[in-house]
Amino acid sequence: MRGISAKSLDEVLAAVSAAGTGSGDLGVELFDIVATLDREPALRRVLTDPSTEAEAKAGLAEQVFGGKVSADAVTVLRVAVSGRWASGRDLTDGLETAGVTALVAAADSAGQLDDVETELFEVGRFVRSDGELRQVISDRGVPSAPKSELLSGLLGGKVSATTLALASQAATARTGSFERVLTAFGVVAAERRSRLLAEVRVATELGEDEKTRLGAALAKKYGRDVHLNVVVDPSIVGGISVAVGDEVVDGTMSTRLEVARRRLAG
Structure with missing residues (x-):
């Protein structure tokens, strides 16, 4: 991201950092918020409308999501919608990045980051090795929920909850192919330790x-x-x-x- 979106993303990531690294729940909740905003473009347009006061947008976001996600998730969302974004898509992309960052931070805090980096790589290899599976996971016409269920059935108990959450989010293919997004998530994990x-x-x-x-x-x-x-x-x-x-x-x-x-x- 560049310009005003990059500045707003920095503020959102600072809010994630301020929330602490206790668990990956915040990351999953931010992914859920992204999914809702992707399904509701009218709501996304209102929350990124530059002519609407920041406090009004923050209040609307809390009204919609309050009680459905944690207080930390609402706080991060309030910061996000109070910022300025070049497009509505930048808002949801930024929140997805925030979700990845929250999950990676939690894994790092739990001493599991090395495992997550390796698992993300192995999940990518696993999907590529099976043509039918790769086709299903890469098909943007297939809803995200069945893809997530499929990955849970195949990977559950074999990888960490963090890796499974990241793989399921990558399967939504919001910003590119499953493999490309999964690789990008791996880079975020590596950059956590400047690696x-x-x-x-x-x-x-x-x-x-x-x-x-x-x-x-x-x-x-x-x-x-x-x-x-x-x-x-x-x-x-x-x-x-x-x-x-x-x-x-x-x-x-x-x-x-x-x-x-x-x-x-x-």
């Missing part, structure tokens, strides 16, 4: 010492801590491939063999 995300592909599982050395080398290269998401892929034969953002360093044996084959073929 980067690295996808590491190897032929066999790395030992803890190897992970530690690789993490230290990448941290030295990028000047920031790096969270490793390791993918074991026997097809690469040997070596290692590391992707950090758009930068990929491919030192796998399969790639080297393919390059050699192409050279020999002329």
